[in-house]
């Protein structure tokens with residue numbers, strides 16, 4: 001094929017002129033062009049907002065979930081949820097490396113992709129197993145990584161399914177490290193989730209002993225799990241879709257609004273619960289894929305908030321190693337990940 005593009009536009013079927021993430025349909029022929037890497041895929045880690053939407057639409061019926069996922073991939077050439085527009089990432093092995101690709105990786109290396117399935121050419125031959133608890137699906141299939149499609153080799157010291165879960169959200173704790181300063185008060189919505197616990201850990205570390213980390217969780221069970229990590233000064237059990245209720249509780253606990261709010265929930269309508277409790281000169285980091293730009297922008301205007309709002313870019317330099325190091329550093333965090341995402345199949 002001529003006109004190979006490092007961003008993968010040579011695979012866009014329509015609309016022409018778009019990049020693979022925003023394209024409606026991409027070419028998923030499993031041919032390894034010179035600037036691509038072909039991978040055998042073992043497991044798909046579906047983005048939490050996407051999987052939550054799929055589970056709700058299919059009422060947790062395995063057959064319906066399977067049918068919906070196969071239909072999306074057949075229609076679009078990639079696993080991009082048509083509602084949330086998000087994807088996830090995959091675990092697999094390198095099968096072929098195009099001759100123009102400069103990499104130290106070799107055929108046979110075990111890797112996790114670090115670019116979204118919402119832009120990754122994918123073929124699913126068979127769905128072997130759907131794991132509702134881990135948001136993971138074991139498949140027989142293949143995928144293509146473009147020249148700019150970063151990936152991480154699975155290290156020897158952490159099991160692959162734990163690595164996959166952690167790397168799915170590795171942009172979040174790495175960004176928290178850049179955003180949270182010593183003595184900051186930090187609010188985390190969805191603090192007991194996968195990215196929530198990693199963000200809370202990093203926030204506590206950066207804010208230090210005079211900073212405060214307040215986590216919002218959805219259930220008492222999650223509160224117990226989060227308490228064991230000792231990364232939050234306060235934990236609110238509440239609904240992140242109820243802005244006034246959470247705002248009132250934050251003010252009561254903290255005495256003022258917070259400096260930084262991290263939104264890592266997987267449901268819609270949490271924009272104002274993030275903005276209201278944040279200081280006028282504070283920062284809101286929207287990592288959730290269920291975030292609405294319109295609701296955040298117009299909602300902030302509506303309450304005259306000048307808080308800086310950041311879109312949760314999944315990429316931050318060295319984010320994968322940064323996040324795996326949290327698992328290496330904290331025995332409690334590793335234990336939690338092992339319990340939740342590392343169980344034998």
Ligand SMILES: NC(=O)c1ccc[n+]([C@@H]2O[C@H](COP(=O)([O-])OP(=O)(O)OC[C@H]3O[C@@H](n4cnc5c(N)ncnc54)[C@H](OP(=O)(O)O)[C@@H]3O)[C@@H](O)[C@H]2O)c1
Nearest residue numbers: 048049190193194195218239240264265266288289312314
């Ligand atoms: N920006 C990016 O590049 C990127 C990359 C990956 C993921 N994401 C997004 O990041 C978000 C978090 O992902 P994750 O993998 O960490 O998800 P997760 O493990 O499912 O965590 C989400 C947490 O939010 C909680 N939650 C749900 N509804 C709530 C409510 N109404 N009030 C309070 N808490 C509520 C969930 O509780 P329950 O379990 O009890 O429902 C869960 O603990 C998702 O939106 C995901 O799509 C973004």
